[in-house]
Amino acid sequence: MVHKVGVLSDTHLPRFKRLPEALWEHFADVEQIIHAGDLSVLSVLSELETIAPVVAVQGNVEYxxxxxxxxxxxxxxxxxxxIGIVHILGDSKYYARNALVEFPRARVVVFGHSHVPYNKEQDGLLLFNPGSATDRRRQPTCSIGMLYIDDEALSVRGEIIPLAS
Structure with missing residues (x-):
């Protein structure tokens, strides 16, 4: 079985008025959604739960x-x-080290905070930051992510999905 998990972070509502419309299209067939923090308000979770069950952590800019x-x-x-989930994983040169300290048994660590998409495998650990769904900062576009977990092949793959500007 292949599990499809939608991933987002740094939505910063209500500063940004609403979640991007494209989210409903991209996450239409996911079995779960992970929010890696900086949602700011809890209503983001109830909105996402209209699509699929949500697992979330707090970030550093929360009500x-x-x-x-x-x-x-x-x-x-x-x-x-x-899958380990945390908002801040520290400086990018220490992502793998920090991930292993926080989640020594994880196969994937999902994080946010930087608004910079990151999708790299290091020593059997997938480090995955979907970027920000609403605040592109210095990125060309906002973005979300998808994890594909294949139980038969015992593999996991991350995909960064750019959103139209």
């Missing part, structure tokens, strides 16, 4: 309601794959 409701980090299992 109190988010801080009170969500953990700083968490680990989930999708098929054979253990």
């Amino acid at each position: 109190d309601e988010v801080v009170e409701a969500l953990p700083i980090k968490r680990e989930i299992q999708v098929g054979f794959c253990r």
Whole structure:
């Protein structure tokens, strides 16, 4: 079985008025959604839950309601794959080291914060940042991500999906 998991981060609502419309199209057939923090308000989760079940962590720019409701980090299992989720993973040169310290048994670590998409395998660990769904900052476009977890092949692949400007 191949599991399809939608991934997003740094939505910063209500500063940005709404989630991008393209999200519903891209995430239409996912079995789960991961939000890697900086949602800012909890209503983002209920909106995403109209698509699929959501797992989220708090970021560093959150209203109190988010801080009170969500953990700083968490680990989930999708098929054979253990996925660690945290908002801030530190400096890019230390991503792999920090990921292994935080999630020593994970196959994938999903993170956000930088607004810079990142999709790299290092020593059997996939490090995955979808970028920001609403705030491109210095990137050419906003972006979201997709994880494809294949239980039969025991493989996982990440895809960064640029959104139209």
